[in-house]
Amino acid sequence: MIDRISSGFHPFVLPFLAGMIFVLGYCLYGIIKILVQLPAEDRKRFFISLVTPKTFLKNIRDIFCDCLLHVKLWKRNRLLGYMHSSIAFGWFMLIVLGHIEVILFLPHRIHLFYYPIFFNFFVAETDSTIQGSLLFFLMDFFLLIILSGIALAMIKRVRSRLFGMRRTARPSLLNQIGLYALWAIFPLRLLAESFTAHISGGSFLTEPANWVFRQFLGNNLNMLPTWWAYSISLGVFMFVLPFSRYMHIPAEMMLIPLRNAGIKIRNARKGFARVEVWSCPNCGVCIDACPMSVDKANIKDCTVYLTRQIRRGNERRIEEISDKCLLCGKCEAVCQVGVEGPALRIMTRAERKYALPQDYSSIPVESLTEAAKGSKVLYYGGCMSQLVPSIGRSMESIFRKAGVDYKWMDRDGGICCGRPMFLSGRIKEAEEIVRKNESVILGSGAGTLVVSCPICYKMFKEKYTLPGIRIVHYINYIEELIDAGRLQVTRSDLCYVYHDPCELGRGAGMYEEPRRLIGRIAGIAEAPKNRSESICCGGSLGSLTLSFAKREKMTRNALDNLYAAKADALVTACPLCQTTFSRYADRPVRDIAEIVDMQTVGTITKTDSI
Amino acid sequence: MTDFGFKLSKSSAIELDKVDTSLYERLCQAEPGARICMNCGSCGATCTAGPYSGMSLRKVILGLQRGQDVRSMLSGCMLCGKCSMVCPRGINTRHLILTLCRIYD
Numbered sequence: 150m151i152d153r154i155s156s157g158f159h160p161f162v163l164p165f166l167a168g169m170i171f172v173l174g175y176c177l178y179g180i181i182k183i184l185v186q187l188p189a190e191d192r193k194r195f196f197i198s199l200v201t202p203k204t205f206l207k208n209i210r211d212i213f214c215d216c217l218l219h220v221k222l223w224k225r226n227r228l229l230g231y232m233h234s235s236i237a238f239g240w241f242m243l244i245v246l247g248h249i250e251v252i253l254f255l256p257h258r259i260h261l262f263y264y265p266i267f268f269n270f271f272v273a274e275t276d277s278t279i280q281g282s283l284l285f286f287l288m289d290f291f292l293l294i295i296l297s298g299i300a301l302a303m304i305k306r307v308r309s310r311l312f313g314m315r316r317t318a319r320p321s322l323l324n325q326i327g328l329y330a331l332w333a334i335f336p337l338r339l340l341a342e343s344f345t346a347h348i349s350g351g352s353f354l355t356e357p358a359n360w361v362f363r364q365f366l367g368n369n370l371n372m373l374p375t376w377w378a379y380s381i382s383l384g385v386f387m388f389v390l391p392f393s394r395y396m397h398i399p400a401e402m403m404l405i406p407l408r409n410a411g412i413k414i415r416n417a418r419k420g421f422a423r424v425e426v427w428s429c430p431n432c433g434v435c436i437d438a439c440p441m442s443v444d445k446a447n448i449k450d451c452t453v454y455l456t457r458q459i460r461r462g463n464e465r466r467i468e469e470i471s472d473k474c475l476l477c478g479k480c481e482a483v484c485q486v487g488v489e490g491p492a493l494r495i496m497t498r499a500e501r502k503y504a505l506p507q508d509y510s511s512i513p514v515e516s517l518t519e520a521a522k523g524s525k526v527l528y529y530g531g532c533m534s535q536l537v538p539s540i541g542r543s544m545e546s547i548f549r550k551a552g553v554d555y556k557w558m559d560r561d562g563g564i565c566c567g568r569p570m571f572l573s574g575r576i577k578e579a580e581e582i583v584r585k586n587e588s589v590i591l592g593s594g595a596g597t598l599v600v601s602c603p604i605c606y607k608m609f610k611e612k613y614t615l616p617g618i619r620i621v622h623y624i625n626y627i628e629e630l631i632d633a634g635r636l637q638v639t640r641s642d643l644c645y646v647y648h649d650p651c652e653l654g655r656g657a658g659m660y661e662e663p664r665r666l667i668g669r670i671a672g673i674a675e676a677p678k679n680r681s682e683s684i685c686c687g688g689s690l691g692s693l694t695l696s697f698a699k700r701e702k703m704t705r706n707a708l709d710n711l712y713a714a715k716a717d718a719l720v721t722a723c724p725l726c727q728t729t730f731s732r733y734a735d736r737p738v739r740d741i742a743e744i745v746d747m748q749t750v751g752t753i754t755k756t757d758s759i
Numbered sequence: 760m761t762d763f764g765f766k767l768s769k770s771s772a773i774e775l776d777k778v779d780t781s782l783y784e785r786l787c788q789a790e791p792g793a794r795i796c797m798n799c800g801s802c803g804a805t806c807t808a809g810p811y812s813g814m815s816l817r818k819v820i821l822g823l824q825r826g827q828d829v830r831s832m833l834s835g836c837m838l839c840g841k842c843s844m845v846c847p848r849g850i851n852t853r854h855l856i857l858t859l860c861r862i863y864d
Contacts, residue, residue: 504864505863508812508834513811532840536845562807569838570838690840696792696849
């Protein structure tokens with residue numbers, strides 16, 4: 150293999166070269182900007198994680214699996230997985246193989262970084278380089294893989310339903326330019342390499358194409374225009390990249406190490422949040438997932454549009470989108486990249502200024518602590534449970550049957566757990582409420598805190614510091630009572646369908662325990678969308694602006710999903726879900742505590758605590 | 760003063776022509792739900808903050824209509840959302856309270 154052009158340069162590489170320099174410059178600017186915006190301790194933590202061998206290896210593995218092979222997407226949808234990984238991994242391999250070619254055959258050209266990309270233009274095949282045939286074969290092979298991926302992408306644009314997506318995000322103008330440039334790159338590369346294949350050599354794709362072209366175009370006049378076109382399409386793509394969804398390609402490589410370093414969003418616009426916003430590939434998976442998008446409503450309020458508006462800096466829309474969301478977390482659960490839609494919204498809300506400060510000094514912590522003293526087990530029902538008295542009654546009955554010595558901390562009114570305040574973005578106020586509850590619980594002398602509301606449970610688990618106190622959800626607690634033989638279970642022949650509350654399932658990762666408990670006392674059926682894809686009941690406290698009337702559609706949609714299981718009754722573990730469903734449900738909606746209470750008898754008469 | 764064993768309390772009459780209801784009007788613009796409140800008091804009956812700060816959304820709205828100071832009540836709210844669950848008129852009470860906290864002067 151020899152140099153065909155002695156200077157090693159041709160003007161057609163300029164569009165690519167300019168695009169490449171622009172992209173690299175922009176990425177460098179982006180990295181510096183993000184590092185500057187990160188709080189000092191996060192920055193330190195990030196740098197330490199980069200030199201820690203364990204996180205370093207995890208970063209490499211995650212980047213390889215997520216960015217190139219799209220393993221998570223494969224698990225979810227094979228067709229989409231193939232489409233994305235064929236383009237990403239195929240392109241990566243073309244770049245790697247191009248570099249290997251240059252290193253092997255023309256090592257003196259390695260400093261020219263357009264050489265690996267346009268290798269076939271600059272070389273002429275001599276008889277002696279037969280070793281190149283394997284590389285040429287691989288080049289053609291990966292080009293074919295990419296072309297198949299591009300073909301799938303074109304089909305998806307016309308009929309997304311074939312790929313299991315009902316709705317996709319509407320591409321903005323720059324996204325469209327980027328998309329068409331990307332589609333053009335690889336067919337043009339095939340054409341360009343085909344036109345030069347009789348000089349540079351080729352393989353199973355380019356050589357036959359070259360032969361065909363030569364049959365009716367017996368000259369080399371088409372060579373330069375196609376190489377120019379190939380270079381221009383690369384250049385256009387790279388100039389558009391920073392301002393389009395394709396920014397996710399470099400950004401995800403930054404997102405993964407930051408996430409592995411344990412960094413969280415602290416500001417809705419800056420630092421880590423900015424990387425997440427850049428990493429959103431605008432695929433629109435969150436649109437189908439969003440419970441608000443039922444009946445084609447509120448589509449423009451999904452996370453994909455939030456990231457777009459944050460990039461555009463459209464403050465009015467950012468506020469609207471942030472305030473409307475139910476914060477059910479489903480978009481985050483289905484997102485392949487891991488964009489934290491709810492956290493972005495909470496942090497947007499946190500930036501709001503309130504003229505009237507909250508003041509909780511009137512809460513009588515001492516008298517509440519006195520009232521909570523005296524037992525090893527403290528039961529916290531939460532505000533919502535007070536509106537669903539059957540939950541509290543059932544819990545009392547279960548405690549009595551099992552002979553547990555307990556105190557109901559908020560039977561006659563207590564303090565809110567602080568989560569609603571936190572969700573509305575008033576984080577300092579929420580912390581003030583948390584401190585009040587902490588001092589009551591710590592002062593009560595209890596060793597176990599049983600919580601029945603998943604909203605509170607998540608808050609207690611994540612934001613409370615209660616040394617020496619076990620925080621346990623009542624589902625786990627009841628299971629322990631049954632396992633310890635303190636409750637005896639009888640089976641009923643009813644069949645229940647379990648609704649995963651957002652805060653318990655996606656929020657606290659409890660999917661199996663409730664099903665196991667229900668399975669012990671009755672039949673259980675599954676709804677089509679369950680576990681991490683369960684549909685929010687629509688009653689969520691997360692949304693600030695959704696009106697009562699608009700929520701009805703969402704509730705009915707969630708109910709339809711549960712009805713599909715054909716169960717006798719619905720069962721859930723959240724007082725808010727239960728109240729919301731009860732409004733419109735055509736069959737009974739129960740809480741797990743209620744059905745457990747109906748199906749158990751106590752075995753111990755002596756009062757005692759575990 | 761001689762102690763008669765009883766006293767006359769100050770008049771609590773409100774002259775509606777003179778009170779300043781601009782805050783209520785601004786609230787209604789930002790959250791029209793405030794207008795459909797029928798003062799049933801369900802919100803106040805269920806309020807978590809009620810026992811500690813006297814919070815009752817019914818009283819807050821009534822107070823605004825009369826131009827009274829409702830800050831001490833409002834500042835005790837923990838946004839738990841029980842009022843929105845029981846409101847027979849379906850008012851988005853949490854948004855109403857947050858809006859009010861935002862525009863209060």
